[in-house]
Amino acid sequence: MTDLPKSNDLTATWTFVEPGLQLIIGGSEENSGVTPQMYMNVYSAIYNYCVNKSRTPQNLASSTTNQSSLLVGAEIYKKLKDYLITYVSSLKKKQNESFLEFYVKRWTRFTVGAGYLNHVFDYMNRYWVQKERSDGRRDIFDVNTLSLLTWRDVMFKPNSDLLIKEILEQIRLQRENQVVDTRSLSVAIRSFVLLGIDTQDLKKQNLDLYTTLFETPFLEATKSFYAAESNEYLSSHNIVDYMRKAEQRINEEESRETLYLDEHSKKPLTDALNDTLIVAHSQTLYNEFNNLLDQHQIDHISKMFNLFNRVPSTLEPLAKKFSDYIETQGLNAIDNLLNDTQNEASKESVTNEDGSIAPKKPNVSKSQVDPKLYIKALIQVYQIYQKIVSSAFQNNPIFVKALDSACRSYINVNSIAKPLNSKSTSKTPDLLAKYSDNLLKKNKDADATSDMSVDDIMIVFKFITDKDAFETHYRRLLARRLIHGTSSSEEAEESIIQRLQTENSLEYTSKMTKMFQDVRASNELKILFKEEVTRDWENSKNIVPDFQPFILAETMWPFNYNKTNFQLPTDLVPTYTKLEEIYQSKHNGRILKWLWSLGRGEIKANLSKPGKPPFTLSMSLYQMAIILPFNENDSYSIGELMELTGLDNQTIIASIVPFLKYKILNQSPLGQDNLKNSETKISCISEYKFKRLKINLFNGVKLEQKQESDDAEKEINDDRKMFLQACIVRIMKARKNLSHTNLINEVIQQSHQRFNAKIIDIKRCIDLLIEKEYLQRGENQTYEYLA
Missing domain, CATH: 1.20.1310.10 (Cullin Repeats)
Known part of the structure; x- marks a missing residue:
């Protein structure tokens, strides 16, 4: 060549x-x-x-x-x-x-x-x-x-x-x-x-040649092979073993994809494996899910999630089972708490008329449940399954939503808060507010609050639906702490308010913020009052120098002013007059309304033996008005005390009972029913024997507990009516004309952050606004805004 x-x-x-x-x-x-x-x-x-x-x-x-x-x-x-x-x-x-x-x-x-x-x-x-x-x-x-x-x-x-x-x-x-x-x-x-x-x-x-001649029969052979293998394997192995086997097979096929399959085959092969190994046996896997949760098998739960995560459509049923399981566990935890409380109550005994001792019948009301135990029971369930969502479900949004939904359900509706199908308001906001009160109040027993935290409050707050109810209850208890000086830390109080504001809105905490401003202004007034008294000491000898006044904005504080015939004790009139004089000189034209029922003070009682220190008695202002007249006389009838104080019989009885309990005052004749008799005599003892020198006779909380609950419920309902009316006016002002259905839906959406508005309440507010001529009815079930 x-x-x-x-x-x-x-x-x-x-x-x-x-x-x-x-x-x-x-x-x-x-x-x-x-x-x-x-x-x-x-x-x-x-x-x-x-x-x-x-x-x-x-x-x-x-x-x-x-x-x-x-x-x-x-x-x-x-x-x-x-x-x-x-x-x-x-x-x-x-x-x-x-x-x-x-x-x-x-x-x-x-x-x-x-x-x-x-x-x-x-x-x-x-x-x-x-x-x-x-x-x-x-x-x-x-x-x-x-x-x-x-x-x-x-x-x-x-x-x-x-x-x-x-x-x-x-x-x-x-x-x-x-x-x-x-x-x-x-x-x-x-x-x-x-x-x-x-x-x-x-x-x-x-790729027609590849897909038609190879890919199609390859996928059919793959499905056939794994369908037969998976069925046979499940018949002789448990679900956990099957999940390991399925995971192993999927990994092998993915390796096979890399070795000799075209890129085009990856998705069809993945779909074939998912359908054969996962979707075809999904119900069997679902049935085992609750058992894994019972045993807290996080690794196995994670393995199940990883399999189902390959087929997004299979996650929703799993999330639904997860949500139902959490809700059941939450309800069971509260039922167990209620049973334990009732069992503790049943251990107490009562003496029958014949002198025999019998167990006391448990009659535990929801208000008697320990708020700490209740909130801890709610949180414990949440924390267990939040860890599973984090570690096993990798914070997948579907399971985060399922956890939130379940927690919102059992936290708001349970045997303590609100039985199913009950029309009453949930008690969870009230109990959470009381939990917060226990955490933030001064407490001699540090161990009692060692396992309580602000984080607990915020976790439960996130899930309660009636956030407006919590704000009302919390604000009422906050007011007590601020007025009575029982708050453990102002920084802790403000920290919670800041977190509530972040979680909800600035408007949500506006009243609480104003309350702190009032307390600071009142402290400044106290300093000014003391300086005035010290400066004119000769003419101020009858004035109480350590008097602490609280000047509160009426619309911000949860106290109701009721005009009474109460007559201030003569010893306190100079202090009262001096404060009015100082305040009016600074704020001309403002009217002060006195909330006598909230007043508290201490009295020195020289009832000890000669040479021994006097007793210090802490009491309400009403109790002071009752006890001070005994400086003049040793005995008064109930009717005379009513005349001296201007108080009604019921208030007199409630205020005297602690004195009788501690035997500082004596009653003649004896008997609870005789206290209602205006002729019953009350006398003061001349010498008092008691181990402690400080005695707390204040029973205001017990006196007003029922009234406090009623006032809170009334305030919540009134605030909701005003809020709904404001929503309706705001929506109609922007839209001018709107159908009934659309207006209802928009109001529900806007009120969702505060509470779940009932349609019947919205309708009542619409009718009220029509009466006030804010709206008028149009044709075809529509409303028109009246400028």
Whole structure:
């Protein structure tokens, strides 16, 4: 092959290059080496033929012929095409090899040779092939593409069924943990992609061949294999073992994707695995979920979540089961707390009329439940499942929402707060406010509040639906702490208010903030009062110098002013007069309304033996008005005390009972019923014997507990009516005209942050605003805003 053939002789040229083509494309195994000299000779012979034929004199003589028509290659292109068909048809597998082995070996060699062959015919590719395709000939291809198409038509298509069968068999064996040649699988499957040639656009990848002939049967075989395996495995193993097996199989298939599948197959394969291994057995997994929660198997729960997370549609039913489970646990925790409280109460005994002792019948009201135990029971359930949401469910929004929904349900409606289908208001806001009060009040027993925290308050606050009720109850207790000086820390108080404001709104805590401002202003007034008394000491000897006045904004504080006939004790009149004088000099025109029922003070009682220190008695202002007259006389009738103090019989009785209990005053005749008699005598003892020198006689909380609850409920209802009316006016002012349904929906949406508005209450507020001429009814159940 050292002498090149004549450049214008097709037969000689082809006879010269054909042995070289045989070696390049991978012909005889005995003579498979291709030398550089031989390669260049073949290239040169083809090049010379194409160039020479394009420049023949007869072609050059025609001046009217287009230059592109001079390009020649059809004869040699046909020779090559016939040769490739003959070559591929001649390939036969050996008896001792499978078709897959034969196919992979010959395909690998053929594709390498086709690449070299493409270079050999480079001149023809660049000129003649390109010209023909630009002229619209879509049956003409570059040599590499021609080689692949020849292989597809002659070798691949006639044997595709056998090839796919053997590929799928190898994959099945691999799934059964047998060793297979993964490289051969990869090459064979890759050939499906390479042979998917779009003859209209060679640059465009066409996966029709791959998806139709391989991917579809592969996915069907995969589903069939794993459906049978999963059913058999579940029949002899538990759910936890199955989840491990499913996870292992999915990981194996993902590795298989990387090794020899096309990118296109990843999603269909993932869907097939999900449907077969997860969705098909989802109900069985759901049924086991509660058992895993009972056993607190976080790792197994996490494994179940990871499986279901592959199929988002399966998460909602799991989240629903999770929510129902949490709600049940929360309700059970409260039921257990109520039962424990009743059991403790039943341990107490009573004495019967015949002198026998019998167990006391438990009659535990919701108000008697310890707020700390109640709030801790709520929080404990939340914290257990919040950890599961965090660790097992990776804070997935669906499960965060499920946890919130369940907590909101059992926290607001349970056997203590509000039985199911009850129309009463939930007691949780009230109990949470009392829990806060216990935490923030001064407490001699530090251990009693050691496990209580502000975080507990905020956790439960997040879930209560009647946030306005909590604000009312909390503000009432805050007012008591501020007025009576029982708050443990002003910083702690303000910290909670700041967090409530962050969680809700500035408007939500506006009244509380104003209360602190009033207390600070009152402290300044106290200092001014003391300075005035000290400056004019001669004329102020009858004034109490340590008097602490509280000047409160009437609309911000939860105290109701009731005009009474109460007569201030003579000893306190100078102090009262001096304060009025100082305040009016600073704030001319303001009217002070005195809340006598909230007054408290201390009295020194010289009832000890001579030489011993006096007793210090802490009491309400009403009690002071009752006890001070005994400085003048040793005995008064109930009627005389009523006349001296201006108090009614019920208040007199409630105020005297603590004195009788501690035996500072004596009653004649004895008996609770006799206290209602205005002729009953009350006398003061001359010498008092008691171990402690300080005695707290104040029973205001007990006196006003029922009234306090009623006032709070009334305030909540009144505030809600005003809030709903404000919402309606605000909405209608912006819309001018709105249908009944849309107005109801918008009011519910705007009030959701404070409380769950009832439709009947909204309707009543609409009717009230129509009466006030804010709105008027229009046609077709609409309302119009009246400017």
